[in-house]
Every structure is written in structure tokens, then in C-alpha cells.
Amino acid sequence: MSARISDSAVRRLSLYLRMLRELGRGGVELVSSSELAARTGATSAQVRKDLSLFGSFGKRGRGYAVGPLRETLEEILGLTQAWRVCLVGVGKIGSALLGYRDFEARGFDIVAAFDSEPAKIGREVFGITVSPVSELASVVRERGVEIGIVATPPEAAPQVADALAAAGVEAILNFAPTELQDVDGVPVRTVDVVLELEGLSYLLSAARRRDAADGEPA
């Protein structure tokens, strides 16, 4: 019952949930594993296996009830509560994230923002007032922040992550192009755009090498 669930399985659960919400809005009440699979890029067996890690939610011969399964997945993913989030680094990317109102709709409330640059302190960005990083610890504690977003330059990221963890943040989302080891048991996810582009670059140049070797097919 409590085997560790892989990151990729959790990621797929999020995708299933997204699709279930869409189906629900469209009034659909029942969905089969193969429909869900087709719409999320998975296979039907994978959908069933992923869901079976947590229980038995479908009806044989019929499929899954959209509403109840949606609620179950929200429960599993911890989305029945709102999480309190803070953001450190109100630069270009940080500001864009503050303005991304989808977060709130998805249960992630940004309740504080920090920057080290004096010119930015006190400024209000998309409804959030920017505080000085020196107040990070106290504000995080006061407002019960659970998730921290790091959107600073790479040099500052490790210290900021440490400070967040020390202040009691329980998980970190990192946008700085730096590998941040899990700090003190606090899980870190990194979103690294350059890394993604380099992954595509690899695919393209590998394809070109292959084409060249195979005599440049059509």
C-alpha cells in the first residue's frame, strides 16, 4: 500500500487530474482508461496501473466516474487545501510568476515576495508588496509559508534555499540555473529552461548526424 510513488507517476496523475477537470466542465460523467490515456499521452495500462497504486476507483466494464476520480486525485495530490507560497527574486521571471494568476486558481497562494535590491523593496507587483530578504525568516514564519520559489540569479540561489529551509519552508521550486541539492530534507524541484533547450539541441544535432551518416534521406 505504501510503496514509494515515482515522480513520473505523480506527474501523470497531475495530467489525469487536469483532463478530468476539463471533462467535468464539458459535462462528461464517465471516462475509460484508454480515453484518459489518449488525452494525456500515456497508455491505458499505465493509467490503470498509476491509479491502482492508490486504490480501486473504476467500474469494470464502464470506466471511471469523472467527478469522484477528480476528487480522489485532488486528495492524493494534496490539492484540497491551499498552499502558502513565497517568491524570492522579483526580476523578470519572478515578476512574471507573480502575475501568473493561474497559481491561485490551482490552490497555490503567493503570500509574500522578497528581493535584495533596495529599489524594489516596498514596490507592489501584481498585488504583492516586495519585502527585503533580510525579513525572509520572520515573514515566512508569520505567514506560515510552506513552499518557496527561488527566482534569483544562480549565485544567490544556494544561500536563499538554505535561508528558506531554515525558516521552515517545506519544499522549494527553483528557477535558477543551479543544481540545488535537497537542503536539510526539504525537497527541491528545478525548472531549468536552458537545460530543456539543450535537450532539444541534442535531439536536433543527433538527428542531423544520423541523416548525414545515412546519406541525407528525403
Place this chain on the structure above:
Amino acid sequence: MSARISDSAVRRLSLYLRMLRELGRGGVELVSSSELAARTGATSAQVRKDLSLFGSFGKRGRGYAVGPLRETLEEILGLTQAWRVCLVGVGKIGSALLGYRDFEARGFDIVAAFDSEPAKIGREVFGITVSPVSELASVVRERGVEIGIVATPPEAAPQVADALAAAGVEAILNFAPTELQDVDGVPVRTVDVVLELEGLSYLLSAARRRDAADGEPA
């Protein structure tokens, strides 16, 4: 020699490369697999295995020569050339990406930007003039764009991706929260911030469930 290389291996190669550049700037000339591993969150065996997929670059008893290995990895990842990139959707995230000058430094030149909103057409954002999406096909062809970035709302993303593929783009980086199947053999990577946050939410609530079950330890 030409077994398929996994995405995760390629991602690690990018991290090694990043670290090698840093070491090179610091004047370091030789690095061992275990040093590289410690700095990138991998294991030394993994570093050696990843590199051995492409050849034999180290010296037994000594380690890897920083400069030459950096060049080899740049070659493997296709980073010895500059890639031409376009961006579709000049909203909050799109603008932030246009301003992210690191792209150019890493060999990804943004040579065009598109939007469907008339108010944005012709405006110059961080040095790039916004063109109407109606001109996407012609501009992509004219300027030889190889990689397309999708930063539109989710509803528009699938059509935009199709249009990019049809116009001859060879790879797509997607920021819209929509699963985009690989279009017509064009590889797609998706960066989905909400998905990452939901992954963290899962970890947090799983940890809490565990704590509650184990009688709330310290």
C-alpha cells in the same frame, strides 16, 4: 555505439557541461568523476557511464581534462553552433523569456516573436519586434528558425504547435499547460510550472499523512 540515449542522461550531460565551464573559469584543468558527481548531484559511476556512452575521454588514475571534455560535451549536445529560435505569445511569460539574455549567451538566438493581439504587433520587446502570427510561416522560413517556443494560453497552444511544425521548425519548447503530443515527428518538451508545484504538493501531503500515521514524530 548508437544506442538511444535517455533524456535523463542528456540532462545530466548538460549539468556536467555547466560545471565544467565553471571549473574552467576557475582555472581548474583536471576533474575526477567523483568531483563532477558531487557538484551535480549524480554518482561517480553515473558520470563515468554517461560519458562512456559517447567514448572514452578520461585518463585512468588522473580524471578528465576540463577543457577538452567541455568541448566534447558541447559537440555532443550540439552547442558548437547557434540555434535560431522564435517565440509565440508575448504575454507575461513570453516577455520574461525575451528578456532572458542568458539564451543568447548559451547559443540560442531569439530571431522572431509573434502574437495574435493587434495591440502588441510592431511593439519592440527587449530588442525583438513582435510580428503577427499570421506571418509565422513566412518569417520562420525566411529566418531559418529551427526551434519554436510556445508561450500562449493553453487553448491556442495545439494550433500554434501545428503551425510551427508545418512551417519547418524542428523542435518545440512548450510553456503552455497543455500536453502537446509530438507533432509530425517534431519533438516537444513541456515546462509546466503548475505540474511542478503539484509534484511538491504531493510530497508534502504524503509526508504529512505519514507523520500523522506514525504518531506525529518530532
Place this chain on the structure above:
DNA sequence: CTTGATTTGTGAATACTTTCACAAGCCCAC
């Protein structure tokens, strides 16, 4: 030249994930 301290490169072993394939269950039609 030999010894010893390193560190690579890599088969073999382990661990993890995905896919297969089918019995068990469900519902509709008659």
C-alpha cells in the same frame, strides 16, 4: 624499474518502470 595510490571504463547485478495479457466484474438487451 618497481611499488603504491589513484581513477577510469565497463560487464554483471540490482532496482525500477512500463507493457502485456487475461481473469473478474459490470451493464445492457432480450
Place this chain on the structure above:
DNA sequence: GTGGGCTTGTGAAAGTATTCACAAATCAAG
């Protein structure tokens, strides 16, 4: 109520990825 068409849930099989562990290579010291 019985038959037939579907679809789930899940062990077993296949496929991938990671880790282990060690022979082969390198170099410095004496």
C-alpha cells in the same frame, strides 16, 4: 436471468536505468 460486449485491476514479463565492483591504466616517488 442469461449472454455478450466492454473495461478494470493486476500478476508476470519485458524493458530501462542505476549501482556495484574490479581489472586495466596512469603517474609519482624512491
